[in-house]
Amino acid sequence: xxxxxxxxxxxxxxxxxxxxxxxxxxxxxxxxxxxxxxxxxxxxxxxxxxxxxxxxxxxxxxxxxxxxxxxxxxxxxxxxxxxxxxxxxxxxxxxxxxxxxxxxxxxxxxxxxxxxxxxxxxxxxxxxxxxxxxxxxxxxxxxxxxxxxxxxxxxxxxxxxxxxxxxxxxxxxxxxxxxxxxxxxxxxxxxxxxxxxxxxxxxxxxxxxxxxxxxxxxxxxxxxxxxxxxxxxxxxxxxxxxxxxxxxxxxxxxxxxxxxxxxxxxxxxxxxxxxxxxxxxxxxxxxxxxxxxxxxxxxxxxxxxxxxxxxxxxxxxxxx
Amino acid sequence: xxxxxxxxxxxxxxxxxxxxxxxxxxxxxxxxxxxxxxxxxxxxxxxxxxxxxxxxxxxxxxxxxxxxxxxxxxxxxxxxxxxxxxxxxxxxxxxxxxxxxxxxxxxxxxxxxxxxxxxxx
Numbered sequence: 001x002x003x004x005x006x007x008x009x010x011x012x013x014x015x016x017x018x019x020x021x022x023x024x025x026x027x028x029x030x031x032x033x034x035x036x037x038x039x040x041x042x043x044x045x046x047x048x049x050x051x052x053x054x055x056x057x058x059x060x061x062x063x064x065x066x067x068x069x070x071x072x073x074x075x076x077x078x079x080x081x082x083x084x085x086x087x088x089x090x091x092x093x094x095x096x097x098x099x100x101x102x103x104x105x106x107x108x109x110x111x112x113x114x115x116x117x118x119x120x121x122x123x124x125x126x127x128x129x130x131x132x133x134x135x136x137x138x139x140x141x142x143x144x145x146x147x148x149x150x151x152x153x154x155x156x157x158x159x160x161x162x163x164x165x166x167x168x169x170x171x172x173x174x175x176x177x178x179x180x181x182x183x184x185x186x187x188x189x190x191x192x193x194x195x196x197x198x199x200x201x202x203x204x205x206x207x208x209x210x211x212x213x214x215x216x217x218x219x220x221x222x223x224x225x226x227x228x229x230x231x232x233x234x235x236x237x238x239x240x241x242x243x244x245x246x247x248x249x250x251x252x253x254x255x256x257x258x259x260x261x262x263x264x265x266x267x268x269x270x271x272x273x274x275x276x277x278x279x280x281x282x283x284x285x286x287x288x289x290x291x292x293x294x295x296x297x298x299x300x301x302x303x304x305x306x307x308x309x310x311x312x313x314x315x316x317x318x319x320x
Numbered sequence: 321x322x323x324x325x326x327x328x329x330x331x332x333x334x335x336x337x338x339x340x341x342x343x344x345x346x347x348x349x350x351x352x353x354x355x356x357x358x359x360x361x362x363x364x365x366x367x368x369x370x371x372x373x374x375x376x377x378x379x380x381x382x383x384x385x386x387x388x389x390x391x392x393x394x395x396x397x398x399x400x401x402x403x404x405x406x407x408x409x410x411x412x413x414x415x416x417x418x419x420x421x422x423x424x425x426x427x428x429x430x431x432x433x434x435x436x437x438x439x440x441x
Contacts, residue, residue: 054393068403071332072375072417075408079400084391086398086408095393269328269335 012054019043021173021184022232023118023125024050031057033103041114051125053117055096055103058082062101067116074273076120085116090273092124112212115186118173123270123277127175127184128284131266134172134183134233135164137320141183141233142313143172143291145262146241151302154196155241158306160227166190167230174235174284181235181287190225191217199302202226236319238293239309246299249308254293263288292319333419336377346371353378359426360433369414369437376418376429379404383421399436407436 012028014035019025024046029035034055065081074090083102086095094117102108119129133144133156144159146152153169160166168185175182191211196218197203202225208216222229240254240262263285270278296312298305313320330336338350344362347370351357356376365372383402391398399407404421416436420429 056393065403069332070379070406070419071334072377072408072419073334073415075410075417076332077398077400077406077408079403084389084398084400086391086393086396088396093394095391095396095398097391265328267328268332269330271334 017043017045017050018053019046020114020118021122021127021186022175022182023122023127023173024048025053025117025125026050027053027055029055029057031055031100031103033057033100034098037104037106037109038114040110049092049125051117051121052091052093053096054093055098057100057103058097060097060099062099064102067112071268073271078116078120080112085113087117087120089121089124089277092121094121110186111188115171115188118186119171122173123281126280126284127173128281129267130172130174130263130288131170132172132238133169134167134185134235135159136167136230136233137164137313139233140236140320141167142320143183143235143238143288144241145238150241151243152241153190153192154199154302155306155309157190157192157196157200157225157227158302159310160222160225160229161303162306162310164310165228165230166222167233174288176284176287177234181284181291182232183235184232187222187229187231189219189221191215191219193217200225235288235291237313238288238291239296240293242295242297244297244299247297249296249298249305249312251294251296251312254295256289256293259289259291259293260285292316333377333379338375338377348373349376350374351376351378353420353426355426356420356429359429361430364430364434366434366437372414372416372437374416374418374433376416376420378422379419380422382423397436399432401432405432407432409436 014029016027016035018027018041020041060082063081068079070077076087078085083098122129133152134141135156144152144156156169169190173184194208203218206218208218211217296309336352338352340351340354340357342349342357347365349360381404383404386402389400395412397409405424407418409416
């Protein structure tokens, strides 16, 4: 045992409200640097359920290590070296002990910690994280789902070059509104596998690099890719993407049971202690299953696949 | 589109079964490691913690670094030992959850448990 360090909660000098991809949070912290790092997410007083996010900046040395996650009962722990997050999901609370250097690291907050916070505890604020891309036209969004390596990111960028706006290429955050579901994203850079450079010349000036999950990929902003992006939309449809090696693009109706299986199998199970949140999650999944949904199978280059999909979606009266 | 469904992932290891149970008075222990159950000395549990439910999962990760950190907030206490040993003490709900690194000695469990429970007294 090297040493024992006791890090207690400090008096919270700063108290602000945030909107994290639709999840309303009340941030309490002893660090002005944290408030400044999260300034872009400041929001008015929330009307609905909210998460309490207590962040204590400590004097510990800033050691960054790969994230280690564990969960038991209503708790989840995420450790990033010296930075520790304890999620008390049942009480709608997140406790974080972070270094001063981490408190100031806006990129790390935006690209890693905030998606993790909403990913783990978002449902406590009525937000369901869904592993899908989302493209938007006229404020109406289409979720693009598919197995890993189905090409969701490449396809969603190609759709954005067909007159859609890009909301997300990977994780989309769903919440309920009046008689509709709504989606939000974190405006993160798009991750594109190396073969995407064949389709998007904008990538030629970049170099692929290892991402958090170990994949080698290009990381490009919407601006770099020359596409428009948006932060939120009403969700109106869902596509289940599948690449094929030959044949014409085909659309077949996806049954609600398929959509339910896809969504339920792509999210972490919740323990019995979180039954109320499970009910909220089920209501959101029920809403997703009621969306018009299609399996979309195509081969060839993404631009052609996206053009066919855009033409199909535009042809459905009243959808977009 | 045919998808093979194997059920939701348990990346957090939340649902690891803990089939070995010990009930001593109003204290209950659950674990997936029989060696831990044998190592627990019920008499060593502090009087104030005699109504706690304790669930301990022996993890698969080994960890030679045993730096010990204690994080306290509200009614919760998180003790982190190295990278893979964690104790969460919830004094309000009177429960302890723990993950132990695969090389964490079973003989140390009582000492750490007592320390974790003491932290909330």
